[in-house]
Amino acid sequence: MFEKSTWIRLPRNVVVGHGVRSSVVEVVDDLHLQGRPLLVTSPTPREVAADPVAADFEAAGIDPAIVTIETATFDSVERVIETAEAEEVSYLVGVGGGKAIDIAKMASDHLEMGFLSVPTAASHDGIVSNRGSVPEGDTRHSVAAEPPLAVVADTEILAEAPWELTTAGCADIISNYTAVMDWRLATRLKDVEYSEYAAALSEMTAEILVDNADLIRPGLEESAWVVTKALMSSGVAMSIADSSRPASGAEHLFSHQLDRLEPNGALHGHQVGVGSIMTAYLHGGEDGVWRDIRDALASIDAPTTAAELGIDDETVIEALTTCHEIRDRYTILGDGMNERAAHEVARKTGVID
Numbered sequence: 001m002f003e004k005s006t007w008i009r010l011p012r013n014v015v016v017g018h019g020v021r022s023s024v025v026e027v028v029d030d031l032h033l034q035g036r037p038l039l040v041t042s043p044t045p046r047e048v049a050a051d052p053v054a055a056d057f058e059a060a061g062i063d064p065a066i067v068t069i070e071t072a073t074f075d076s077v078e079r080v081i082e083t084a085e086a087e088e089v090s091y092l093v094g095v096g097g098g099k100a101i102d103i104a105k106m107a108s109d110h111l112e113m114g115f116l117s118v119p120t121a122a123s124h125d126g127i128v129s130n131r132g133s134v135p136e137g138d139t140r141h142s143v144a145a146e147p148p149l150a151v152v153a154d155t156e157i158l159a160e161a162p163w164e165l166t167t168a169g170c171a172d173i174i175s176n177y178t179a180v181m182d183w184r185l186a187t188r189l190k191d192v193e194y195s196e197y198a199a200a201l202s203e204m205t206a207e208i209l210v211d212n213a214d215l216i217r218p219g220l221e222e223s224a225w226v227v228t229k230a231l232m233s234s235g236v237a238m239s240i241a242d243s244s245r246p247a248s249g250a251e252h253l254f255s256h257q258l259d260r261l262e263p264n265g266a267l268h269g270h271q272v273g274v275g276s277i278m279t280a281y282l283h284g285g286e287d288g289v290w291r292d293i294r295d296a297l298a299s300i301d302a303p304t305t306a307a308e309l310g311i312d313d314e315t316v317i318e319a320l321t322t323c324h325e326i327r328d329r330y331t332i333l334g335d336g337m338n339e340r341a342a343h344e345v346a347r348k349t350g351v352i353d
């Protein structure tokens with residue numbers, strides 16, 4: 001008997017384009033959401049977009065509450081939940097980079113409330129996904145969370161954000177190549193659940209981005225458009241898989257470990273990009289696709305070395321040799337690299353000197 005079932009949760013409205021920030025209230029109306037919103041944001045995105053969105057709500061006769069978080073932690077999720085309860089809000093709007101959006105989606109999951117995603121940076125592929133990513137102690141959780149009811153991505157805001165945020169988003173997408181390699185390996189060796197559709201979508205997204213790399217240039221609003229569409233497509237792949245597997249493999253474990261070792265390190269996307277160069281080497285050796293990944297990253301101004309990340313060589317080696325312990329996710333790192341092997345891959349790929 002065929003007993004398989006799946007439940008894919010995706011946004012109902014996706015609004016992307018120039019000036020669409022001012023459509024948030026209209027989108028709320030289209031979704032028939034009633035009552036007060038709670039805007040969940042972080043300091044800079046608050047100035048850039050959350051305060052203007054709050055003003056749009058006020059102009060429409062809706063009184064929004066607002067909470068500013070600084071970190072992507074369970075404490076922040078707790079603070080947002082407490083604020084939502086105290087302010088008696090009916091739905092949440094995450095306004096910011098990956099951290100604010102992750103916190104909003106996890107809090108709305110707990111509160112059983114709808115949530116809208118309003119990215120202010122094209123820096124990560126959590127804009128649409130139904131996952132949150134949060135560190136706790138020695139580990140990094142990939143938490144099931146509420147997917148957004150709607151995404152409102154204003155390309156004018158995204159294009160005006162610092163350029164490195166956009167290149168980080170590109171690198172987060174390029175890292176899908178190695179994430180999918182790890183996923184297929186884990187399926188073959190450990191029989192982990194696998195979706196050919198999600199894997200294909202994730203790879204195709206990376207491919208389209210790389211093919212359009214010449215359109216990705218600072219100051220071009222079209223770049224924000226190309227990158228944002230890729231970030232959404234990658235997020236949909238995660239939602240189809242109901243796992244971050246299509247977009248997160250060993251290169252993400254490496255980045256998550258760097259976050260622990262060097263809390264003021266580089267952007268998430270930049271770290272996973274450099275990780276991806278090295279894990280591609282581990283998968284394919286000298287003749288594998290690691291050079292293509294490195295060149296694709298370089299072509300969109302993303303870092304390809306530890307020095308460009310601003311992280312010292314020793315920390316890279318420590319992260320490589322310990323990051324398999326971050327979570328129970330089988331990857332090309334297996335049960336861990338030893339120090340000599342880590343030096344070898346980091347040197348051969350030019351990540352360290």
Ligand SMILES: NC(=O)C1=CN([C@@H]2O[C@H](COP(=O)(O)OP(=O)(O)OC[C@H]3O[C@@H](n4cnc5c(N)ncnc54)[C@H](O)[C@@H]3O)[C@@H](O)[C@H]2O)C=CC1
Nearest residue numbers: 044097098099120121123124125126129131132133161268
């Ligand atoms: N849930 C998921 O599926 C995914 C989650 N993530 C998570 O997202 C986080 C990384 O996202 P990021 O956006 O890199 O981090 P972030 O949210 O810390 O943003 C990076 C910086 O950009 C600033 N910023 C944002 N918009 C700006 C604007 N318009 N102008 C000027 N500054 C602006 C922020 O204030 C912050 O300082 C990590 O915690 C990562 O684990 C990443 C990918 C997928």
Ligand SMILES: O=C(CO)COP(=O)(O)O
Nearest residue numbers: 125133142244247248252
């Ligand atoms: O960053 C992600 C995908 O780009 C997902 O994060 P996790 O590695 O925590 O699942």
Ligand SMILES: [Zn+2]
Nearest residue numbers: 125172252272
């Ligand atoms: Zn990522």
